[in-house]
Amino acid sequence: MPRSTLVILGGLPAVGKSTVAATLNEAGRFAYVRIDSIEQALRASGEMGPRGVEAAGYVVGYAVAGDLLDGGNDVLVECVNPMEVTRAAWREVADSHGAALLEVELHCSDQQTHRERAENRIVDVPVDWQAIRTREYKAWDDADLHIDTSTTSPYSAAALILAALPSTRQ
Numbered sequence: 001m002p003r004s005t006l007v008i009l010g011g012l013p014a015v016g017k018s019t020v021a022a023t024l025n026e027a028g029r030f031a032y033v034r035i036d037s038i039e040q041a042l043r044a045s046g047e048m049g050p051r052g053v054e055a056a057g058y059v060v061g062y063a064v065a066g067d068l069l070d071g072g073n074d075v076l077v078e079c080v081n082p083m084e085v086t087r088a089a090w091r092e093v094a095d096s097h098g099a100a101l102l103e104v105e106l107h108c109s110d111q112q113t114h115r116e117r118a119e120n121r122i123v124d125v126p127v128d129w130q131a132i133r134t135r136e137y138k139a140w141d142d143a144d145l146h147i148d149t150s151t152t153s154p155y156s157a158a159a160l161i162l163a164a165l166p167s168t169r170q
Helices: 017-025 035-045 056-070 084-096 111-120 129-134 154-164
Strands: 005-010 030-034 074-078 100-107 145-148
Touching: 005 017, 005 084, 017 030, 017 074, 017 154, 030 035, 030 056, 035 056, 035 074, 056 074, 056 084, 084 100, 100 154, 111 129, 145 154
Parallel strands: 005 074, 005 100, 030 074, 100 145
Antiparallel strands: none
16 A cells, blocks of 8 residues: 655745645645644634643644544645754654655745735735744755745746655555
8 A cells, every 4th residue: 555645845934835735735636734724723712821822733733644644645734844843743743654754845035025925915824024034943954855935936836846755656
């Protein structure tokens, strides 16, 4: 039986993760897990207490992705994935569920373009440019694929990701 594949699509807010994920999802190949949606649902529940969501969104995402992988699905996860601890956790999800893994970091090398995207985007999770600039984020040097969304269209980015997928399906 072919293994499922876990694709982690990470990067700072407003680099184009949701746009690239939507493009990838047009083919309907992936079960899609968006950490922002999980975190927003947790906030809306009113049950997170005074400390807020913290790591809960990622922890829920790990469990949901694992269940989807166990069901034989290829899974696309969209998240900031800002530091090694979250990256290691996604690797553990793939490993513990017998899935292949593709780690993709999106970045936008053109600061003006990145700022315009942040200030003009229409999404359910608003974020301001200053919050992006000061956010804790460690460059993801060991990602399998790095894509600059200031020079790569969403369709080209999706094509690069699809081409880089491990050969686990016949």
